Amino acid sequence: MKQANGHQVVQLLEQFSPKSLAMEGDPIGLQTGALNQKVSKVMTTLDVTNEVVEEAIEKGANFIIAHHPLIFRPLKSINLETNAGQIIEKCIKNDITVYAAHTNLDVARGGVNDMLAKALGLKDTKVLVQTYEDTYKKLIAFVPESHASEVREAITAAGAGDIGDYSACTFTTTGTGRFLPGDQAEPFIGEKGKVEEVNEVKVESIYLASLEKQVLKALKSSHPYEEPAYDLFEESIPGDSYGLGRIGKLNEQTTLGEFSEYVKKQLNVPALRVTGNPDKKIKKAAVLGGMGSKYYQTAKFAGADVYITGDVDFHTAQDAEAAGISIIDPGHHVEEIMKSGLACELRLRAEADGLNIEFLPSEQSTEPFRFI
Structure with a gap:
């Protein structure tokens, strides 16, 4: 097995989640650190918090791949009295490189939305919102x-x-x-x-x-x-379609109430919000990780009986209900499914390339909400 560096870690990620799939303006890629340093342990996480960085230090990981960018908006300064400044300082002092794979990992085949669709048992899935066609x-x-x-x-x-x-x-x-x-x-x-x-x-x-x-x-x-x-x-031959969200069939028809309980269990959340009659028959579902409320009409027109996504606001929920599509909101944090899914995918690719890298999903929960 060969020793790897940060460039090779990124190459593994680019094999199935290239930067070209990211939405315009998405601040993906290198956030802090250097790619030329040796890497033996990589930690995958939804967010980069002080607790996650401490976990990486404790476990000897000097490379973090995060779904949510640490630096999402341009910084005018790095103030060490702020939370962001303290995280950046801690990463630099401990030689930890932080790399972000955001909407490119959402869009990628086998990425966040495919992981969610698989967890929910959706069959014959298709892209919900096309963002890119590979000609x-x-x-x-x-x-x-x-x-x-x-x-x-x-x-x-x-x-x-x-x-x-x-x-x-x-x-x-x-x-x-x-x-x-x-x-x-x-x-x-x-x-x-x-x-x-x-x-x-x-x-x-x-x-x-x-x-x-x-x-x-x-x-x-x-x-x-x-x-x-x-x-x-x-060529004029249609190519592969990539995009946000997935839509597919359920294994068997069920009710909205039963399916909601199933979503709660499969995505490991203590509670979720639901719109619509619990007795409504459900045959087809759409899912989009993160904040996808603006695509409820797309899900409706694609034939979905129910749409699973996070951060749905009051008026959007009302509009969706009036349009005849039910909403299940399990929260934004269900994207943490990428931690183990990404670690597993990269582990297999590293082994195939003969690279000696250990991939560790973070055990820290970055969910800011508590349900009481």
């Missing part, structure tokens, strides 16, 4: 016949050629490649100053735009030429 592109590469198989294997291993339930999809045609190596060239085939003709194949494959960097890297590393020739084209 398809086509790669056409010109390769000498002797290296065609090697290039095909490399680009498909990087993700090219995945179409529905099929993978490694490519198309090949043969032809003749011609080129003139210049004085400074180091040609794999041919001589400087002499036009060369080579039997080549044209390898075609499609890929999701988000994979372009790794697909091109695979092409260039497997291609024998000093300057590989290739073309990239936009």
Whole structure:
């Protein structure tokens, strides 16, 4: 197992929750510290509080991944008499790096909203509020016949050629490649100053735009030429949809009252708020972690009988009830499901990459409310 640094921790996170998925203006990424320091233990948390930092110190974790950014609004100064200033000071003095994965982790497949949907047993889930579509592109590469198989294997291993339930999809045609190596060239085939003709194949494959960097890297590393020739084209084929919230079917029809009790148990909350008739039949539910009250109409139009989200205000609850969709508000803090879910996901990815990192979900509750 290899020793890791902060950059490698971020790379693991970026594999399934890239920054590109975040909502515009969301202050994700590095909050305090440095990414070049060695990391052996990473703590995952919903919020960064004094108690969470103390826990990290006690357990020897020098890297914290938080869902809610420690620095959400720009700071004009770091006042050590304020709570935020004291947390930042404690992190710096103890060499603890803090990194935030907020709306990118909400949107990501396998992220917060998928974790919540899974906990609630929703089936055949779809994105509730689309924020991003990963479009398809086509790669056409010109390769000498002797290296065609090697290039095909490399680009498909990087993700090219995945179409529905099929993978490694490519198309090949043969032809003749011609080129003139210049004085400074180091040609794999041919001589400087002499036009060369080579039997080549044209390898075609499609890929999701988000994979372009790794697909091109695979092409260039497997291609024998000093300057590989290739073309990239936009495709009109719909790509993968990403966004906030999930909507899906319940395992079986139930009532609003029974489902509310189920939500309470599954999300481990002492109480929740509900609108609507407890005897109302529920077949389909939508869930959006955090504060998602403004999307109740989206949930209604998508066919949801009930919408689970936090921080619902009085008038929105009234409007939703009048619109015929019930609301279950278990609070904002149910997003803490990400602590264990993210730690588990990163642990598996670190093991696959041979990195010696321990991932620890914080045991501290950052729920500010008490129910009496």
